[in-house]
Amino acid sequence: MKPMDLVFFFLACALGVAGATPTAMAAFKAWTSAHPLLSAFVKFGLLATFGEALALRLKTGRYNRPGFGLATRALVWGVIGMVIAVAFAIFASGAGRVLALLGLAGAPGADGALTAQAVLWALTVSVTINCIFSPVFMTAHKLSDTHIAATGGSLRGFLTTRPDVAGYLAAIDWNIMWGFVFKKTIPFFWIPAHTITFLLPPHLRVLFAALLGVALGVILASALQKAPAPQQAPTGTAAESERRARAGSRGRVG
Secondary structure (H helix, E strand, O other): OOHHHHHHHHHHHHHHHHHOOHHHHHHHHHHHHHOHHHHHHHHHHHHHHHHHHHHHHHHHOOOOOOOOOHHHHHHHHHHHHHHHHHHHHHHHHHHHHHHHHOOOOOOOOHHHOOOHHHHHHHHHHHHHHHHHHHHHHHHHHHHHHHHHHHOOOOHHHHHHOOOOHHHHHHHOOHHHHHHHHHHHHHHHHHHHHHHHHOOOOHHHHHHHHHHHHHHHHHHHHHHHHHOOOOOOOOOHHHHHHHHHHHHHHHHHHO
């Protein structure tokens, strides 16, 4: 365990203890209600950036490295947090209308109360936001990550260099984007997770969404770490021996 691991561990413990006190929670609720966009910027800027740094730590043993662009990622995540807060407001307001069009009744529970109508409403918000908003958002986030890499992680370079959007779009591996990110993470992770998100009281939703990003980053980093390394194709004499063996085998079968 490295010194930074201990720092983050004790910081997480301190925040957990502070969050468990009624006074701190009341202050957090008041701040979130008074400044919804600013608080979303801070929550995502800190937590989601930490999630990416933690994923890097799991893969490389370091929280940062040249070209990673920690400050740039924090800025991008902060802006993403504000966009997500706006999307949450739009889709949460529209979910009741969607249910009314379908002849169904659904409404958020008072103070996070768990009722059948609250679950139906939360599921409706989650399905609509993930099917309509998330694919566009995920693609835009991929473009921002590509621009960070293209500008060497520099905040100044990120802000002053014109992004090659067409080139960035062409460079995306759409087999992975569609086959995994859209087709698997949205229905199997994000829709269930965001259903839980919208069952929470309003002042906790953006915070929980940021924590979900941290969790998913850690899960994916762990999966990549455990994945077996691809086998190298045989070369030289070994390749020639393998070809001869296969040819001999085909001759014997025939």
